[in-house]
Amino acid sequence: MKKFSSEFMIGAATAAHQVEGNNVNSDFWTMEHIPGTMYKEPSLNAVDHYHKYKEDIQLLIDAGLNTYRFSIEWARIEPAKGNFDKNEIDHYRQVLEFCHQNQVTPIVTLHHFSSPKWLISEGGWESESTIEYFGNYSRYVVSKLGHLMPYICTINEANMGKQITKIMKRMTANGSNSANKDNSVDVQVGLNVDMKAKMETYYRALGEAFGIDPRNVQSFLSPRTEKGEIIIMKCHEKARNQIKEVNPSIKVGITFSLYDHQALPGGEPYVEKEQDDDFLNYLPFLEEDDFLGVQNYSRKIHGPDGLVKSDETTRLTKMGYEFYPEALGNVLRFVAKHWDKPIIVTENGISTDNDEERVEFIERALAGVYQCLEEGINVIGYTYWSLLDNFEWQLGYAQTFGLIAVDRSTQTRYPKDSLSFLGNIKNAGLNGLRV
Template structure:
């Protein structure tokens, strides 16, 4: 097998809100505190990465990783519109400098799901004003730290809103069926209470946070926001390599024409539709966790008897290689795997997942596909959004009482994988 070059980036990824703690000016913090919150529990101090980032970066370096993808939290940098916090900017500047001092490439994501609360009060990610607001935030950050960065991701999983819209449509369809047969008669009553609380907190019954079910217009707005931010940042620091990340599945159709057509339609909706916005980017951030089987009626469930993760995804690390190859058919820019991993309490299965996934990456490189890095999700067991702290994706476990870091065997396995240097 061809070995990859020594400048190949191999590391782990995180998101600020999930690990830092006390992100009090963000929309997610506000939603977590609500009486009718959809969150299992609030993030509170999360895993205190805000104060312990040096320790966490040390563990990465000691394990042999050479890259760290993390996000800068907009709600910390600009807690109120037009008010930028220099102290918070300096915090992230120090994270970047500390990565460099440890031989770790800092890969910054400017937006990873959470937004300032004021953004949502102004219409959120369905409001045309998001383009200028996000651009100003990016410009402020890059003017200060851009000279010390190489890779910047503008927006994490920019296509997540349309995926959420599909989930909401399915959920609402099922809920209506349940209500008709009397299974869940309190559904609409609870929804009404939530809307009333949203009005008090966000000024609207249906706040448009980044993970809200996206409209077609809103989906295009996100990509226009990406373009505007990219051009603005590169105008300040032309050396920057700027891209975006998308959540992609390995669509596998049954062996018939109807299934193949449905799989192609799903792929076009999840990836092809974004090509006009990303073809001229400097790299593409590819994020994959599993496959989806497609039949004549559409997406099928996980095969009976298949191993599943804590997220109820099928354990299928082979998906990554398949998706890289599929992306490369339409996109010529370098590919960085910005997320790939599993939620599991069995670290042995995580190691097996990593090995199979990285073998797939190596096969792609051997065939001439330009893959420049692999970021495992996640560095730390963390706050998994609405599911709280119950899902363990991390290479490092966290004692929630003491915040003690407990490196797993998978961390060192990833950092010492023997094909990464030629």
């Protein structure tokens, strides 16, 4: 029987801005509403997880799952610089307490892409001052809630800005102004790479909205300089130090977006470069971390001329990247060669309108995780992305990653078969289920 141990964490993940709704003090809310916005639609009420978190977590519990990864929204906690909102801390305390009351392990992310609007006006993620600001925010949250947070991911997908920068450079080199199928596989989250459309209007509005030169508007998902890369990792180190000062028992880590980079003959140098850019160059900043969050959705194949584009025979997900659940196990093996501490799969999933396809994806992905455990790799948990169909950033609400569908006109929840399937794997194992 291929059964995960009772200690192994299996559950699902969300991010605050994507599910809570009405995150009015955040940079993303601002960018969603400016003239020429590059967002398909605004987040608005999202799926109202802010008010319906008990119902949503209960659905996770009823399916037999034992772990919930979610983010605390900095823009709610500190809506204005230096002004912390006790009511919002109380809200997240209630979420955490509900998890503990129901034997659900919370994995908390302190920053999942969205930031306070004021932070961007102060220079954002290319400013040295953000290191201190993020440290102050982290210390405040942990001083109030740390006893309820066994695991903290400081920053979600710390390498995402670098991946976006690569896409922009490729687009510039190709003279392309529009997203296409080949570009859509580049980023593992819902980012529209049509960055040049309506750019003049958009950037003028950006500058007006944040009160600064539009060239200095640096959200977390803006193309990033090398200086910005260092600032991100210093933010992580600062947060980790603050967390450990307040509560040394908390396990602290960070998450990365990692592809399964595969080489055809002659493609090996490209794979080595991508692996170094995506992960290896960050290792010096992680030496004092307790765990690593691995996030994987697909693979990239590299030949002697670089990235090999998908063709009409490639099975694609709704997001436009290859359906390849085995990528997760391969990435875990790669990471384990360079990381000997615990690993948590903090995101892995598929956008599809066919839930049978999601079931297939989950089983094949978790079969890879189980094989890694048998090989001795120190994986301690898996949280599927995502618990709910949600706001997929610039792509709006059309993408469907969730284990639970939501009718946003009524905010009614409709659990999918894949939710109970994941719970069955947690409790019955992989044998005897779908082959």
